[in-house]
Amino acid sequence: MWCMADIHGSCGGRFEAVRYALAKSLDTVDVGASAAVYVGDELVVDLWGGYADAERTRPWERDTITCVWSTTKTMSALCVLILADRGVLDLDAPVAAYWPEFGAAGKETVLLRHVLGHTAGLPTWQQPLRTEQLYDWSTMTSLLAEQAPSSVPGEVGAYHAITQGYLIGEVVRRVTGRSLPTFFADDVAGPLGADFHLGVSPEDDHRVAPIIPALSRAPELLSRGEANPPVPADVANTAAWRRANIPSANGFGNARSVARVQSMLACGGEAGVVRLLSCRRQAANACWRSSSPAWTKYWA
Numbered sequence: 058m059w060c061m062a063d064i065h066g067s068c069g070g071r072f073e074a075v076r077y078a079l080a081k082s083l084d085t086v087d088v089g090a091s092a093a094v095y096v097g098d099e100l101v102v103d104l105w106g107g108y109a110d111a112e113r114t115r116p117w118e119r120d121t122i123t124c125v126w127s128t129t130k131t132m133s134a135l136c137v138l139i140l141a142d143r144g145v146l147d148l149d150a151p152v153a154a155y156w157p158e159f160g161a162a163g164k165e166t167v168l169l170r171h172v173l174g175h176t177a178g179l180p181t182w183q184q185p186l187r188t189e190q191l192y193d194w195s196t197m198t199s200l201l202a203e204q205a206p207s208s209v210p211g212e213v214g215a216y217h218a219i220t221q222g223y224l225i226g227e228v229v230r231r232v233t234g235r236s237l238p239t240f241f242a243d244d245v246a247g248p249l250g251a252d253f254h255l256g257v258s259p260e261d262d263h264r265v266a267p268i269i270p271a272l273s274r275a276p277e278l279l280s281r282g283e284a285n286p287p288v289p290a291d292v293a294n295t296a297a298w299r300r301a302n303i304p305s306a307n308g309f310g311n312a313r314s315v316a317r318v319q320s321m322l323a324c325g326g327e328a329g330v331v332r333l334l335s336c337r338r339q340a341a342n343a344c345w346r347s348s349s350p351a352w353t354k355y356w357a
């Protein structure tokens with residue numbers, strides 16, 4: 058079936074279905090988007106099309122980026138895995154071993170592994186917050202350090218939608234002396250040549266596709282009430298959100314950059330000539346995951 062959407066980029070012959078799916082999406086429900094696929098270290102699909110704004114006045118370009126929300130978490134968690142691989146962090150150690158203040162209010166048994174697996178018992182802040190408070194790193198992390206867990210650490214899975222990034226980021230800051238965005242830029246995106254950013258600079262604003270809020274919300278989302286703090290979709294279009302350090306949700310990239318980083322994980326810690334995770338650690342993790350019943354509990 059012929060599609061109207063104008064798709065740019067490259068696509069290997071056996072992946073033409075990806076081109077068709079993207080074109081069909083842009084013909085129907087989407088405004089603009091990109092798609093990318095790596096097989097090993099080869100970028101076999103690199104496509105983009107549509108528009109970067111709701112008014113359809115700006116074409117989606119090869120270097121267009123957008124806020125990717127929780128895909129950001131995969132990048133932040135990778136930083137922890139890299140530091141664990143280097144022996145700087147121990148996933149089985151208490152968070153308080155690296156962030157002493159965090160051990161208050163019954164959190165001395167919260168392990169770094171629990172934070173990665175959304176079982177730390179800190180899925181949100183207990184104190185009512187305003188959206189703009191997310192931009193104050195010290196306040197957000199201090200509140201988490203003071204807060205008691207809402208469940209026994211390691212026993213209850215609850216999506217740490219925003220808090221996970223602050224928990225991970227503060228541990229990384231404590232052990233490296235660098236913010237998570239800086240560590241990611243220096244040690245991940247830079248070496249891999251990935252156009253992915255935790256937060257985005259004013260120099261890149263011109264190539265950011267703004268978020269277009271949905272016209273309605275699913276009933277199940279409405280029934281859960283508002284998040285604390287509320288994070289409306291269009292907040293991603295503000296300068297404050299773009300400049301902030303919110304490592305769970307304000308990553309900016311495109312399909313190519315996400316695929317580039319994740320291909321490294323899929324290929325045993327190596328992408329081209331760049332190795333970010335050791336072969337030994339990759340093999341050990343694969344063995345542990347396949348044999349340990351706890352893997353499902355902490356990593357699913």
